[in-house]
Amino acid sequence: MSTFQLPTRFGRFGGCYAPETLMANLVELEAAFVHAGQDESYAAEFARLLGEFAGRPTPLFEARRLSEHLGVEVWLKREDLLHTGAHKLNNAIGQALLARRMGKTRILAETGAGQHGVATATVCALLGLECVVYMGALDVERQRPNVERMRLLGARVVAVQSGQRTLKDAVNEAMRAWVGDPEAHYLLGSALGPHPFPTVVGSCHEVIGAEARAQWRARVGGSPDAVVACVGGGSNAIGLFRKFIPDAEVELVGVEAGGLGDGPGQHAARWVGGREGILHGCRTLVLADSDGQVEGTHSISAGLDYPAVGPEHAHLADTGRARYERASDDEALEGFRLLARLEGILPALESSHALGWVVRERECLAGQRVLIGLSGRGDKDLASVLPRLAAEEESA
Amino acid sequence: MSQRLQASIRAGQRHAPSGQLLPALAPYVTAGDGGLDRTLAVLHALESAGAACVELGLPFSDPIADGPHLQAAAERALEAGTTPAGVLELVRRFRSAGGALPILLFSYTNPLFVGLGGFSAAAAALAAAGGDGFIVPDLPPEEAGELRDACAEHGLGTVFFATPTSSDARIRAAAEASTGFLYAIGRVGITGARTTFDPEVLTWLDRVRDLAGETPLAVGFGVADGAAVAALGGHCDLAISGTALVRALHDAGGTPEDAARVATAFTTALGAGAP
Numbered sequence: 001m002s003t004f005q006l007p008t009r010f011g012r013f014g015g016c017y018a019p020e021t022l023m024a025n026l027v028e029l030e031a032a033f034v035h036a037g038q039d040e041s042y043a044a045e046f047a048r049l050l051g052e053f054a055g056r057p058t059p060l061f062e063a064r065r066l067s068e069h070l071g072v073e074v075w076l077k078r079e080d081l082l083h084t085g086a087h088k089l090n091n092a093i094g095q096a097l098l099a100r101r102m103g104k105t106r107i108l109a110e111t112g113a114g115q116h117g118v119a120t121a122t123v124c125a126l127l128g129l130e131c132v133v134y135m136g137a138l139d140v141e142r143q144r145p146n147v148e149r150m151r152l153l154g155a156r157v158v159a160v161q162s163g164q165r166t167l168k169d170a171v172n173e174a175m176r177a178w179v180g181d182p183e184a185h186y187l188l189g190s191a192l193g194p195h196p197f198p199t200v201v202g203s204c205h206e207v208i209g210a211e212a213r214a215q216w217r218a219r220v221g222g223s224p225d226a227v228v229a230c231v232g233g234g235s236n237a238i239g240l241f242r243k244f245i246p247d248a249e250v251e252l253v254g255v256e257a258g259g260l261g262d263g264p265g266q267h268a269a270r271w272v273g274g275r276e277g278i279l280h281g282c283r284t285l286v287l288a289d290s291d292g293q294v295e296g297t298h299s300i301s302a303g304l305d306y307p308a309v310g311p312e313h314a315h316l317a318d319t320g321r322a323r324y325e326r327a328s329d330d331e332a333l334e335g336f337r338l339l340a341r342l343e344g345i346l347p348a349l350e351s352s353h354a355l356g357w358v359v360r361e362r363e364c365l366a367g368q369r370v371l372i373g374l375s376g377r378g379d380k381d382l383a384s385v386l387p388r389l390a391a392e393e394e395s396a
Numbered sequence: 397m398s399q400r401l402q403a404s405i406r407a408g409q410r411h412a413p414s415g416q417l418l419p420a421l422a423p424y425v426t427a428g429d430g431g432l433d434r435t436l437a438v439l440h441a442l443e444s445a446g447a448a449c450v451e452l453g454l455p456f457s458d459p460i461a462d463g464p465h466l467q468a469a470a471e472r473a474l475e476a477g478t479t480p481a482g483v484l485e486l487v488r489r490f491r492s493a494g495g496a497l498p499i500l501l502f503s504y505t506n507p508l509f510v511g512l513g514g515f516s517a518a519a520a521a522l523a524a525a526g527g528d529g530f531i532v533p534d535l536p537p538e539e540a541g542e543l544r545d546a547c548a549e550h551g552l553g554t555v556f557f558a559t560p561t562s563s564d565a566r567i568r569a570a571a572e573a574s575t576g577f578l579y580a581i582g583r584v585g586i587t588g589a590r591t592t593f594d595p596e597v598l599t600w601l602d603r604v605r606d607l608a609g610e611t612p613l614a615v616g617f618g619v620a621d622g623a624a625v626a627a628l629g630g631h632c633d634l635a636i637s638g639t640a641l642v643r644a645l646h647d648a649g650g651t652p653e654d655a656a657r658v659a660t661a662f663t664t665a666l667g668a669g670a671p
């Protein structure tokens with residue numbers, strides 16, 4: 001059956017394990033995506049909004065004091081400076097324009113840290129679309145400011161009470177809502193889910209790596225030795241990585257949430273405790289027990305607190321093109337603290353995992369030129385960070 | 397194809413006093429909700445009460461096509477320690493106790509893919525335990541090649557879905573891929589919400605039936621009582637009822653015998669037509 005026009009898999013990962021009710025929507029989305037790709041007016045409108053509205057291109061910033069401190073030459077791709085404070089807006093704009101092409105007037109979205117929810121609510125306000133955001137009740141508590149922002153932007157926020165009440169459960173509930181409301185568009189926020197989402201979301205974020213690679217050539221020269229990004233579902237990382245994949249001399253490193261330790265339920269590190277499975281529509285690495293039941297996860301950052309990973313990352317790891325490491329809650333906090341004190345930037349706790357890994361590995365990376373994807377800013381995380389850092393300072 | 401299943405669906409259709417041919421009955425139960433002994437008693441009761449087959453739900457942590465009641469049932473079953481292997485063992489126990497009711501294992505992909513070692517291994521294991529087929533809500537025909545081959549090899553039935561959003565071509569292909577029956581979802585949405593089968597739905601079902609050709613047609617989602625079954629008379633071969641039974645079993649609580657009584661009463665009422 002040739003239902004789709006594009007490849008649905010990355011190696012053996014990906015695919016389209018979706019309920020029948022959603023198949024027509026997925027086919028429609030793929031068709032709109034293919035068609036938009038051939039339509040200059042879509043590209044022009046996407047580019048216009050990324051520029052005038054979102055503030056692209058984002059800078060490539062040489063973190064000189066941090067570099068000196070670590071003995072590693074660190075450059076930051078500043079997605080934290082994008083409107084709404086994270087890379088998520090690239091995808092929200094791209095998909096909302098597709099939704100508009102498909103004649104949809106209502107958008108459903110899930111959110112973990114709230115950044116994707118805010119980005120989606122923002123674009124819906126901009127384009128005059130109705131917006132409903134599903135968010136785990138636990139995340140509603142730990143990301144309060146973003147909940148308020150979504151409401152101010154006119155979105156309805158639904159607190160999801162099922163399961164662990166975090167990102168996974170928000171995705172479950174958003175998918176259920178879409179099954180019941182196929183007239184809406186589900187604006188999935190990371191490079192995961194059934195085909196064509198991993199392809200569509202990755203392509204909306206490719207601009208990150210395209211800019212960074214050109215900026216690096218112009219500003220620094222040559223290629224970075226390593227490109228490092230945090231990996232929740234994997235959207236900022238795939239956006240940064242894709243254009244560097246052909247540059248064989250560039251090492252690609254994804255950093256996932258090591259949480260509190262390696263025990264089940266203590267982390268969200270799919271390459272530590274995960275196995276090949278199928279979750280939320282795609283075949284990928286999943287934190288599940290031997291019965292296939294999905295396990296609980298923990299991360300200090302709501303945006304990395306998810307038990308599966310985008311299928312393209314599973315494939316990049318499988319082929320050896322990228323490697324995936326982890327940073328613990330404490331290491332992420334250390335990355336946060338250093339960037340704040342040395343560079344005057346409060347990074348998102350998600351992005352702090354990429355920083356924290358570089359900080360930990362500074363001896364192995366000594367003298368190298370490292371590009372870090374700074375996927376978002378940390379204002380939303382103050383409620384989680386302040387008590388932890390205050391406690392540390394007291395005990396120090 | 398599962399011969400026993402096909403025969404049972406044919407034999408289970410009854411004429412109402414009005415002369416209308418009512419669909420055969422396929423109750424759904426979540427395996428292990430209240431413990432596997434209770435589920436075993438329920439299976440026997442469903443058979444005695446005249447069900448044509450049972451949809452035996454293998455509990456999963458992330459059931460994206462299920463409403464709150466079936467989600468809660470799966471959570472309870474998992475808390476009670478229900479595993480994929482345990483559910484197959486339940487099927488084996490039912491067969492060795494003489495149970496002849498055809499059993500379709502309703503499972504999301506991951507418990508099959510991970511828990512039972514992949515689609516081929518899962519089919520071999522279900523056949524060995526005495527099951528009759530699979531219903532996998534997140535496995536569209538596009539991804540089902542391996543499961544279909546394995547089911548054909550082991551004489552198990554496959555079930556694919558038709559929904560109001562499916563094109564005619566998809567419905568035809570789904571029917572062709574279904575060696576058990578074609579599962580029509582009479583309205584858009586997840587399990588559990590109630591519906592009345594309005595004329596529009598019945599017209600749609602008649603079209604699906606034409607597209608399905610020889611493949612038996614089942615209707616599920618929202619079939620809660622005898623009135624709903626009666627309304628489907630003449631429009632399909634099999635009526636699937638899940639949420640209402642799962643709720644009734646849970647609300648009643650009690651021993652396996654109590655559960656069996658609830659299942660019997662429920663199935664009898666379903667089959668009795670409009671009250």
Ligand SMILES: Cc1ncc(COP(=O)(O)O)c(C=O)c1O
Pocket residue numbers: 086087088112113114115116189190191230231232233234235236237302303304348350351375376377
């Ligand atoms: C700032 C930021 N970075 C990273 C992520 C993780 O998502 P992804 O792996 O899709 O980039 C999130 C998710 O909420 C986020 O808000």
